[in-house]
Amino acid sequence: MRAVCVIGLGLIGGSVLRAAVRAGRAAWGATSSTSDGAAAAAAGFAVLSTEDALARAAEEDALVVVAVPLPAVEGVLRSVADVAPLCRLTDVVSVKQPVADLVARVVPTARYAGGHPMAGKSVSGWPAGSAELFDGAPWVAVADEETSLDAWREAAELALDCGAHVVPTTASEHDAAVARVSHLPHILAAVLAATGAGGGPLALSLAAGSFTDGTRVAGTPADSVLAMCEGNRGPLLDAVDDALGRLGAARGALASTGGLAATVRAGNAGRAALTAVRSGDGREEVHIDLTDPEAVDDLRSLGAGGGRILRFDGDVAIGDLPG
Amino acid sequence: MRAVCVIGLGLIGGSVLRAAVRAGRAAWGATSSTSDGAAAAAAGFAVLSTEDALARAAEEDALVVVAVPLPAVEGVLRSVADVAPLCRLTDVVSVKQPVADLVARVVPTARYAGGHPMAGKSVSGWPAGSAELFDGAPWVAVADEETSLDAWREAAELALDCGAHVVPTTASEHDAAVARVSHLPHILAAVLAATGAGGGPLALSLAAGSFTDGTRVAGTPADSVLAMCEGNRGPLLDAVDDALGRLGAARGALASTGGLAATVRAGNAGRAALTAVRSGDGREEVHIDLTDPEAVDDLRSLGAGGGRILRFDGDVAIGDLPG
Numbered sequence: 001m002r003a004v005c006v007i008g009l010g011l012i013g014g015s016v017l018r019a020a021v022r023a024g025r026a027a028w029g030a031t032s033s034t035s036d037g038a039a040a041a042a043a044g045f046a047v048l049s050t051e052d053a054l055a056r057a058a059e060e061d062a063l064v065v066v067a068v069p070l071p072a073v074e075g076v077l078r079s080v081a082d083v084a085p086l087c088r089l090t091d092v093v094s095v096k097q098p099v100a101d102l103v104a105r106v107v108p109t110a111r112y113a114g115g116h117p118m119a120g121k122s123v124s125g126w127p128a129g130s131a132e133l134f135d136g137a138p139w140v141a142v143a144d145e146e147t148s149l150d151a152w153r154e155a156a157e158l159a160l161d162c163g164a165h166v167v168p169t170t171a172s173e174h175d176a177a178v179a180r181v182s183h184l185p186h187i188l189a190a191v192l193a194a195t196g197a198g199g200g201p202l203a204l205s206l207a208a209g210s211f212t213d214g215t216r217v218a219g220t221p222a223d224s225v226l227a228m229c230e231g232n233r234g235p236l237l238d239a240v241d242d243a244l245g246r247l248g249a250a251r252g253a254l255a256s257t258g259g260l261a262a263t264v265r266a267g268n269a270g271r272a273a274l275t276a277v278r279s280g281d282g283r284e285e286v287h288i289d290l291t292d293p294e295a296v297d298d299l300r301s302l303g304a305g306g307g308r309i310l311r312f313d314g315d316v317a318i319g320d321l322p323g
Numbered sequence: 324m325r326a327v328c329v330i331g332l333g334l335i336g337g338s339v340l341r342a343a344v345r346a347g348r349a350a351w352g353a354t355s356s357t358s359d360g361a362a363a364a365a366a367g368f369a370v371l372s373t374e375d376a377l378a379r380a381a382e383e384d385a386l387v388v389v390a391v392p393l394p395a396v397e398g399v400l401r402s403v404a405d406v407a408p409l410c411r412l413t414d415v416v417s418v419k420q421p422v423a424d425l426v427a428r429v430v431p432t433a434r435y436a437g438g439h440p441m442a443g444k445s446v447s448g449w450p451a452g453s454a455e456l457f458d459g460a461p462w463v464a465v466a467d468e469e470t471s472l473d474a475w476r477e478a479a480e481l482a483l484d485c486g487a488h489v490v491p492t493t494a495s496e497h498d499a500a501v502a503r504v505s506h507l508p509h510i511l512a513a514v515l516a517a518t519g520a521g522g523g524p525l526a527l528s529l530a531a532g533s534f535t536d537g538t539r540v541a542g543t544p545a546d547s548v549l550a551m552c553e554g555n556r557g558p559l560l561d562a563v564d565d566a567l568g569r570l571g572a573a574r575g576a577l578a579s580t581g582g583l584a585a586t587v588r589a590g591n592a593g594r595a596a597l598t599a600v601r602s603g604d605g606r607e608e609v610h611i612d613l614t615d616p617e618a619v620d621d622l623r624s625l626g627a628g629g630g631r632i633l634r635f636d637g638d639v640a641i642g643d644l645p646g
Contacts, residue, residue: 118529118531119531120531137531138528138529140529167525167528167529169525173525174529176522176526177522177523177525177526177529178526178529180518180519180521180522180526181519181522181526181527181529181530181531181533181534182529182530182531182533182534184515184518184519185515185533185534185536185537186533186587186590187570187573187583187586188511188514188515188537188570189533189537189590190573190586190587190589190590190591190593191511191566191569191570191573191586191590192507192508192511192566192590192593193589193590193591193592193593193594193597194569194586194589194590194592194593195503195507195562195565195566195569195593196503196504196507196593196597197592197593197596197597198503198565198593199499199500199503199504199562200500200627200629201596201600201627201628201629201630201645202490202492202496202500202626202627202628202629203499203500203501203503203504204504204596204597204600204601204629205461205490205600205626205629205630205631205645206441206461206463206490206497206500206501206504206505207504207505207597208441208442208443208460208504208505209540210504210505210508210509210512210539210540211504211505211508211597212597213508213536213537213539213540214508214511214512214536214537214540215590215593215594215597216533216536217532217533217536217537218590218591218593218594219591219594219595219598221591222584222587222588222591225583225587226582226583226584226587229577229583229587230577230581230582230583233577233581236577237574237577237578239518239522240570240573240574240577241574242518242521243514243515243518243570244567244570244571244574246514246517246518247510247511247514247563247566247567247570248567250510250513250514250563251560251563251564251567254552254553254556254559254560254563255560258553258556259549259553260510260548260549260552260553261545261549263510263513263514263517264509264513264545264548264549264552265545266513266516266517267509267512267513267514267515267516267517267538267541268513268516268541268542268544268545269516269517269520270513270515270516270517270518270519270520270521270538270541271516271538271541271542272542273520273524273527274516274519274520274527274530274534274535274538275542277524277527277528278527303525303528304523304524304525305524305525306523306524306525306527306528307524307528308528322524322528
């Protein structure tokens with residue numbers, strides 16, 4: 001099994017280190033946070049300096065996992081370029097095109113495929129992590145034009161070993177998708193919380209489940225929401241514009257005919273589509289031969305259809321698609 | 324204890340009938356739904372024709388509770404005007420000004436104060452109801468200029484007997500508040516569900532908790548959402564305009580400086596205000612003497628401050644305010 005070198009030991013990186021060890025892999029980490037580093041070392045994990053960790057990765061042909069916030073990625077990649085420029089490389093940052101652009105600029109010789117586990121919490125740091133964080137979660141492994149299948153498979157095998165299933169897609173399709181289902185929900189929750197509070201204590205005292213659920217993620221610490229949303233500016237603008245158009249149409253319908261049927265029925269249909277993608281009923285098993293020249297296209301089509309990879313059997317990736 | 328006559332035996336009316344009986348009151352009902360009527364009768368409740376139910380209410384000086392959807396309210400009020408024009412009257416419809424206007428037009432002689440229990444479910448009909456539905460929930464009892472304190476107290480006593488606490492406010496303030504915390508959440512959930520589904524199966528396959536929570540009420544059957552939202556058109560337009568302004572400001576900030584701090588921090592503050600209104604810490608006990616000429620103003624101020632009435636002691640209403 002491939003050894004793993006995790007740079008950044010916060011919630012996500014710390015959980016990757018634990019999950020890699022749980023899977024039986026040799027694994028070590030590095031972090032610029034003295035508190036995260038001390039906590040990881042105290043829990044029995046190998047914590048080195050970033051340079052020593054990367055040097056060991058180069059020596060042992062390990063997979064390097066960049067697990068720092070987007071603003072810190074460039075600095076880590078400069079260290080990679082200095083110490084382990086030919087390494088196998090992935091990351092777990094919440095946007096993919098900006099990281100791919102940085103890798104292409106700073107350390108183009110690395111054998112890179114991006115990743116993104118769709119799991120999180122509203123708390124951060126090593127103590128918040130666990131080996132089980134990714135169990136059953138989707139984990140994007142990026143298959144772009146320039147991605148080698150070998151690098152993609154390294155990222156995908158790590159995801160499976162961490163208990164996740166793999167969703168293959170491109171960096172730009174990933175960023176557009178998470179803008180809609182992960183970043184826009186935070187913006188709308190903030191808008192709803194502020195509009196509700198604008199009604200004063202009376203309105204808040206009458207709030208029931210619809211308001212409580214709709215504003216839950218508005219309680220997430222601002223810094224982590226800002227890092228996530230502001231780092232995905234272009235795709236998030238598209239998603240916000242789509243939502244603005246739909247909300248404006250509802251406003252217009254309410255003001256003119258008074259009817260909201262189109263808005264409410266589109267919401268019903270969207271929620272039904274979510275249930276259908278998640279359903280276990282009638283899912284179709286899919287086999288993709290990774291030696292086939294069309295393999296990358298097949299992987300992307302699988303992801304675009306809401307499908308996932310569940311395991312590898314030799315050179316065959318085995319997964320399923322919604323029914 | 325005052326007897327109760329409930330017209331309409333769906334989720335809310337059926338629960339009021341059960342809760343009134345649980346409280347030890349004499350109670351009977353009527354419904355235009357043969358299935359709800361048969362189910363209530365089979366469960367041992369007294370079910371009469373609407374005319375007989377209202378005639379008995381006139382005879383026994385009972386409190387009549389209108390528990391039908393807004394479009395059916397006028398027809399019920401015509402029966403009240405025919406059979407029991409001087410009765411004590413309240414309602415449990417989700418908007419208050421339109422019902423007050425109908426009462427003033429159709430049966431101005433009734434001793435009326437409007438009500439609205441803030442409890443519900445995404446399923447309807449007698450079988451979905453229960454005596455416990457209102458336990459611990461807010462229940463608005465309307466105290467407008469034209470409301471007599473005697474009528475207000477009848478509505479409030481029913482709410483307390485049903486296990487709820489009482490929030491006194493005006494019809495128009497109620498309608499503005501529920502537009503923000505009950506109707507707008509349904510519109511935004513529908514917009515989010517449709518925008519997410521617009522990202523196709525890939526986006527939905529990557530959706531996690533923020534999207535699941537933010538779209539939960541988009542799964543509510545369209546008919547009940549439409550009845551609720553379209554019946555509160557003016558106040559809902561104001562709430563949608565407020566949300567549109569906030570979402571447009573977020574859009575502008577993202578497009579210009581790329582910064583979302585104002586949006587996200589306003590959301591944090593709104594959610595913190597919700598937690599504060601709900602907190603049991605530092606609440607201040609309030610006594611309102613109902614024989615005081617300022618009593619109606621005091622009740623409305625209590626509601627405007629996020630406060631509630633918890634019980635009566637003679638002519639004193641006892642409640643509390645958030646700390």
